Amino acid sequence: MSSLVGYLEGVGLLGPGLSDWQRGAHLLTGETPWAPAPTVIPVLNCLPSAERRRTGTPVRIALTAGLEATANAGVDPAGLPAIFSSSGGDGQNLHEICAALASGERQLSPTRFHNSVHNAPSGYWGIATGATAASNALCAYDASFGAGLLEALTQVHVEQRAVLLVAYDTQYPEPLRGARPIPDAFAVALVLAPERRPATLARLEVRLGEAPADDMPEPGLEVVRQGIPAARCLPLLAQLARKRSGTVVLDYLSPWTLRVEVGPGL
Amino acid sequence: MKPLILSAYTATSCAGQGTQAMLETLRAQRTGLTPCPPEPFDLNTYVGIVPEVDAWPLPSHLDAFDCRNNRLALLGLFQDGFAERVRACAVRHGGTRVGVFMGTSTSGILETELAFATRDPQTGALPGDFRYAGAHNTFSVAAFVLRALGLAGPAVVISSACSSSGKVFASARRAIAAGLIDAAVVGGVDSLCLTTLHGFNSLQLVSRAPVRPFDAARDGISIGEAAAFALLERADATCDPGSILLLGTGESSDAHHMSAPHPQGRGASEAMRQALESSGLAPGQIDYINFHGTGTPSNDEAEALAVAAVLGPDVPGSSTKGATGHTLGAAGALEAVICALALREGFMPAGVNTTHVDPALRVNYLIENRRVPLKHVMSNSFGFGGSNCSLVFARGE
Numbered sequence: 001m002s003s004l005v006g007y008l009e010g011v012g013l014l015g016p017g018l019s020d021w022q023r024g025a026h027l028l029t030g031e032t033p034w035a036p037a038p039t040v041i042p043v044l045n046c047l048p049s050a051e052r053r054r055t056g057t058p059v060r061i062a063l064t065a066g067l068e069a070t071a072n073a074g075v076d077p078a079g080l081p082a083i084f085s086s087s088g089g090d091g092q093n094l095h096e097i098c099a100a101l102a103s104g105e106r107q108l109s110p111t112r113f114h115n116s117v118h119n120a121p122s123g124y125w126g127i128a129t130g131a132t133a134a135s136n137a138l139c140a141y142d143a144s145f146g147a148g149l150l151e152a153l154t155q156v157h158v159e160q161r162a163v164l165l166v167a168y169d170t171q172y173p174e175p176l177r178g179a180r181p182i183p184d185a186f187a188v189a190l191v192l193a194p195e196r197r198p199a200t201l202a203r204l205e206v207r208l209g210e211a212p213a214d215d216m217p218e219p220g221l222e223v224v225r226q227g228i229p230a231a232r233c234l235p236l237l238a239q240l241a242r243k244r245s246g247t248v249v250l251d252y253l254s255p256w257t258l259r260v261e262v263g264p265g266l
Numbered sequence: 267m268k269p270l271i272l273s274a275y276t277a278t279s280c281a282g283q284g285t286q287a288m289l290e291t292l293r294a295q296r297t298g299l300t301p302c303p304p305e306p307f308d309l310n311t312y313v314g315i316v317p318e319v320d321a322w323p324l325p326s327h328l329d330a331f332d333c334r335n336n337r338l339a340l341l342g343l344f345q346d347g348f349a350e351r352v353r354a355c356a357v358r359h360g361g362t363r364v365g366v367f368m369g370t371s372t373s374g375i376l377e378t379e380l381a382f383a384t385r386d387p388q389t390g391a392l393p394g395d396f397r398y399a400g401a402h403n404t405f406s407v408a409a410f411v412l413r414a415l416g417l418a419g420p421a422v423v424i425s426s427a428c429s430s431s432g433k434v435f436a437s438a439r440r441a442i443a444a445g446l447i448d449a450a451v452v453g454g455v456d457s458l459c460l461t462t463l464h465g466f467n468s469l470q471l472v473s474r475a476p477v478r479p480f481d482a483a484r485d486g487i488s489i490g491e492a493a494a495f496a497l498l499e500r501a502d503a504t505c506d507p508g509s510i511l512l513l514g515t516g517e518s519s520d521a522h523h524m525s526a527p528h529p530q531g532r533g534a535s536e537a538m539r540q541a542l543e544s545s546g547l548a549p550g551q552i553d554y555i556n557f558h559g560t561g562t563p564s565n566d567e568a569e570a571l572a573v574a575a576v577l578g579p580d581v582p583g584s585s586t587k588g589a590t591g592h593t594l595g596a597a598g599a600l601e602a603v604i605c606a607l608a609l610r611e612g613f614m615p616a617g618v619n620t621t622h623v624d625p626a627l628r629v630n631y632l633i634e635n636r637r638v639p640l641k642h643v644m645s646n647s648f649g650f651g652g653s654n655c656s657l658v659f660a661r662g663e
Contacts, residue, residue: 098461101460117649118426123653129521140408151440154440154443159440
């Protein structure tokens with residue numbers, strides 16, 4: 001098949017023991033040892049206070065990663081189309097809704113309901129940044145990062161404009177946690193452009209393949225990669241952190257994997 | 267953009283199982299809405315229910331996907347010879363070259379809602395037969411459609427509330443243009459569940475009566491369920507006169523509010539402008555518009571302003587949600603199929619239930635069917651989070 005190419009300009013990252021891309025990059029190369037620590041859920045200052053109070057973890061981590069990536073790329077978030085991809089959306093909010101519906105009263109809070117849509121982070125992103133371009137909200141279960149990357153690169157290729165990709169996941173409380181044991185929250189954001197520009201960090205060329213996905217040499221990070229669908233990006237982030245050309249293989253929809261050739265930015 | 271051909275399409279909703287039944291409902295200006303059954307939904311409203319769903323168990327090799335939403339998907343896939351057309355397409359291109367792009371808002375969440383009501387009183391555990399990946403997860407409907415059709419291409423769910431299955435046409439179009447795939451099954455499947463019924467009710471957006479879009483007395487939505495699909499291929503393959511083409515797509519964000527539209531329809535206007543631009547059409551070339559037309563006071567008002575601003579107030583239009591209910595994540599694909607039927611049969615479907623078009627809305631709203639050859643039609647789908655999508659379809663020359 002043909003390949004899809006995009007030029008990476010900025011990264012945002014938030015996850016267990018990973019507070020942002022700058023510090024996370026040193027941990028992903030192994031330069032500084034990674035230590036397990038719960039994901040720190042940030043406070044959002046980019047939303048008006050009325051909206052801020054209503055947001056759950058997915059909105060907070062997705063918007064924080066998106067803002068970090070656009071700031072690192074030096075692009076105005078208001079001007080970018082965005083793609084949000086998540087395996088499960090807002091697990092806590094879903095739990096509260098199902099518990100309320102099972103209670104017999106069946107009184108839902110309007111805020112809980114509008115936060116239950118899978119595109120809630122996409123909606124709040126527009127409110128926070130003023131971005132009026134197309135915004136997508138995807139799900140592909142464990143392949144959600146890969147599906148988001150394919151959607152982002154097809155947009156870059158066809159529309160010939162830069163896009164923001166954000167992949168994120170949060171954990172469920174019990175009893176759903178038993179059925180879907182996502183251990184913690186994670187978000188990653190990439191700004192991808194159609195051509196080489198001064199801000200380019202790396203060239204990415206992606207094609208479908210069937211080689212097994214790369215794992216993370218650090219066992220704790222491998223647990224994160226396997227446990228959180230959005231963290232299936234970690235081998236790519238580690239390659240980017242090493243600032244070296246090379247090929248990584250990422251999980252996608254079985255039996256497919258994604259072969260990503262990482263080339264120099266200059 | 268290069269047009270794509272809808273080489274097969276089908277829809278199943280309360281307005282009929284398959285396109286022939288739906289066409290008869292539309293021609294007769296009937297509604298498929300009925301009073302909401304007390305169990306398990308428990309709400310004083312009208313709904314668009316597909317009663318045949320429960321008579322269609324999944325074949326045993328698809329057991330892992332069993333839920334009402336996927337049973338509705340399967341019922342829909344086997345209407346109009348759709349599944350056979352997809353299989354022939356997969357033989358032509360190879361199964362790995364046919365992608366699946368499905369829209370849904372809630373997938374198989376109904377089973378989770380019911381499972382919560384039967385949690386173990388001691389431990390709180392869900393019942394042992396609870397299925398997360400195959401039923402609850404938002405992706406389950408795309409995984410199911412991929413498996414049921416025997417395809418092996420890329421698959422994804424778009425879940426942007428009520429614009430979901432409009433946007434699948436835009437994503438599939440890009441994936442074909444980029445060479446990732448040669449053809450795509452696009453569609454939307456959403457089924458009745460407690461979250462949407464009681465959630466929209468909590469926002470006071472549910473009508474007690476059958477929905478009356480654009481009526482002066484409109485007072486909310488009627489929720490429905492549907493499974494609608496189209497097979498998209500490059501138009502150079504098999505383009506006969508009378509073929510139905512996807513000509514243009516437009517997508518935008520309101521950047522305004524989570525559950526209310528921009529009052530002047532800013533994002534809606536932008537989506538329609540983009541759809542016209544990518545079609546290469548002038549506003550006057552749209553012969554009919556299928557409104558999103560949910561029937562809430564503010565949605566119809568914002569859409570009327572947007573349509574008047576982009577296409578002018580005289581373009582004939584209707585919302586077919588009076589016949590089908592608002593099928594949420596399936597609405598975009600369902601109304602795309604209605605547009606395909608309107609182009610094929612040469613008629614503009616009336617908006618049923620509406621008797622007194624709101625004089626405050628500058629729209630040319632059809633309350634009677636009109637027989638007339640059509641060349642180009644537009645369909646709007648707008649959702650929570652300010653997600654907007656407009657599609658333009660054409661009848662091939």
